[in-house]
Amino acid sequence: MARTSKYLTHPVFNSYHSETEMLRYMTRLQSRDLSLTHSMIPLGSCTMKLNATTEMIPVTWPEFGHLHPFAPRNQVAGYAELFRRLEAWLAEITGFAATSLQPNAGSQGEYSGLLTIRAYHHARGDDQRNVCLIPSSAHGTNPASAALAGMEVVVVACDAHGNIDVADLRLKAAQHADKLAALMVTYPSTHGVFEAAITEICAIVHEHGGQVYMDGANMNAQVGLCRPGDIGADVCHLNLHKTFSIPHGGGGPGMGPICVAAHLARFLPGHVVVDGVGGAEEEGAVSAGPWGSSSVLPISYAYIAMMGPDGLADATKFAILNANYIAARLAGHYEVLYVGASGRVAHECILDTRTLKPFAEVEDVAKRLMDYGFHAPTMSFPVPGTLMVEPTESESKEELDRFCDAMIAIREEVRAIERGESDAQNNALKHAPHTAAVIAGAWDRPYSREQAAYPLPWVKERKFWPYASRIDNVYGDRNLVCACLPVEAYA
Numbered sequence: 001m002a003r004t005s006k007y008l009t010h011p012v013f014n015s016y017h018s019e020t021e022m023l024r025y026m027t028r029l030q031s032r033d034l035s036l037t038h039s040m041i042p043l044g045s046c047t048m049k050l051n052a053t054t055e056m057i058p059v060t061w062p063e064f065g066h067l068h069p070f071a072p073r074n075q076v077a078g079y080a081e082l083f084r085r086l087e088a089w090l091a092e093i094t095g096f097a098a099t100s101l102q103p104n105a106g107s108q109g110e111y112s113g114l115l116t117i118r119a120y121h122h123a124r125g126d127d128q129r130n131v132c133l134i135p136s137s138a139h140g141t142n143p144a145s146a147a148l149a150g151m152e153v154v155v156v157a158c159d160a161h162g163n164i165d166v167a168d169l170r171l172k173a174a175q176h177a178d179k180l181a182a183l184m185v186t187y188p189s190t191h192g193v194f195e196a197a198i199t200e201i202c203a204i205v206h207e208h209g210g211q212v213y214m215d216g217a218n219m220n221a222q223v224g225l226c227r228p229g230d231i232g233a234d235v236c237h238l239n240l241h242k243t244f245s246i247p248h249g250g251g252g253p254g255m256g257p258i259c260v261a262a263h264l265a266r267f268l269p270g271h272v273v274v275d276g277v278g279g280a281e282e283e284g285a286v287s288a289g290p291w292g293s294s295s296v297l298p299i300s301y302a303y304i305a306m307m308g309p310d311g312l313a314d315a316t317k318f319a320i321l322n323a324n325y326i327a328a329r330l331a332g333h334y335e336v337l338y339v340g341a342s343g344r345v346a347h348e349c350i351l352d353t354r355t356l357k358p359f360a361e362v363e364d365v366a367k368r369l370m371d372y373g374f375h376a377p378t379m380s381f382p383v384p385g386t387l388m389v390e391p392t393e394s395e396s397k398e399e400l401d402r403f404c405d406a407m408i409a410i411r412e413e414v415r416a417i418e419r420g421e422s423d424a425q426n427n428a429l430k431h432a433p434h435t436a437a438v439i440a441g442a443w444d445r446p447y448s449r450e451q452a453a454y455p456l457p458w459v460k461e462r463k464f465w466p467y468a469s470r471i472d473n474v475y476g477d478r479n480l481v482c483a484c485l486p487v488e489a490y491a
């Protein structure tokens with residue numbers, strides 16, 4: 001059985017032989033990443049909140065981390081208890097009857113939820129119900145999951161305020177009444193607003209025989225205050241790696257469990273190897289593991305257990321307060337694209353950077369933020385050319401103010417271009433981000449090195465040096481650029 005062929009021949013596997021060298025190599029890679037260890041990551045829709053050390057330590061315990069997903073049930077009684085409690089808590093938080101911990105991501109939760117809805121329709125003899133209504137503001141995973149689940153996507157329009165166009169929804173639901181399977185809806189909407197018509201929207205879908213799938217990615221604005229089940233949804237997923245503190249952003253394991261109303265519980269995904277998983281009429285598994293990426297579940301378990309009901313509700317209130325604070329502090333500098341009837345946003349807000357045109361593009365603002373030591377907010381989703389900011393409850397007022405100061409300073413840099421004081425192309429925004437090599441190299445730009453690298457006084461204290469200058473995104477998307485050894489090296 002001994003292997004005779006060569007393996008791991010790339011120099012990266014053969015260059016670091018001592019622990020010190022390995023440590024330095026890994027730290028060098030780490031230092032190229034602008035992460036939560038540097039500053040807030042205001043990615044709208046992504047909920048980049050605190051991943052508390054206390055929550056994460058159990059992942060390293062062999063009792064959780066070393067168990068095989070198919071270990072005999074009598075060896076995993078503690079894990080089973082954790083699943084039971086977590087399922088019950090999540091059901092309570094969402095106002096539903098049952099939970100499946102099997103899906104590994106929000107998108108997989110969408111897929112599983114839609115399969116559950118499909119199984120429900122089939123069980124009632126409604127085999128023809130395969131139309132899925134999706135508002136134009138939806139996350140791209142919604143139509144993708146609907147297509148994977150074998151459904152036909154029908155898009156519902158949004159009105160000028162970013163809300164679902166209820167008249168259009170009524171029309172499309174009636175038009176497709178015999179074939180209507182589901183509506184996928186995000187609440188608060190991906191426009192960052194508590195949609196006032198949400199209960200009416202759910203009722204319209206039910207009237208026409210459809211089920212309501214709530215995309216729970218925005219649960220950080222609901223937990224402890226309101227519940228999808230009470231609003232009228234039939235199933236929702238939870239992104240445990242967003243709302244419930246599992247770290248994400250590096251493509252590591254997340255979890256996207258679904259919670260369902262009582263009439264859907266019997267169709268929850270089962271498992272071929274492990275008995276006793278899912279509903280009585282399950283139609284198979286959606287993941288290889290019976291409880292998905294179960295080793296990260298202790299993180300969300302610890303989060304909920306330590307926060308308690310009042311703490312969870314407080315977190316939601318602070319998340320909403322923080323987003324509204326940013327919207328209010330940036331007023332007069334950036335327009336907030338959508339607000340609710342009260343003039344407020346939910347837990348995130350969309351800044352309309354299209355108003356900066358033709359002097360600056362959204363990408364200029366996003367890249368320039370890196371010079372100030374911030375990760376850009378979500379760019380061009382759900383509205384092209386805008387930035388969506390979600391501070392979460394985890395950030396202090398000082399950090400929110402630093403972010404707002406940076407955004408306001410960038411707005412001033414755009415104003416200087418508008419007034420003709422800065423060159424339209426050769427300016428700090430268009431050249432952002434500035435690497436140390438660029439700052440230290442030959443300098444013939446009309447703005448100073450200081451303005452480029454240390455645009456505000458506090459940046460000196462905590463300077464993050466971007467590793468690469470502006471890259472050509474479109475070129476990168478269209479051309480495969482391999483970081484491996486040249487082909488000749490393998491000759």
Ligand SMILES: *Cc1c(COP(=O)(O)O)cnc(C)c1O
Pocket residue numbers: 045046105106107108139141142186190215217218239254256
């Ligand atoms: C993040 C997100 C998803 C997808 O979740 P993943 O866990 O990334 O698959 C779906 N909808 C919305 C609104 C989201 O923000």
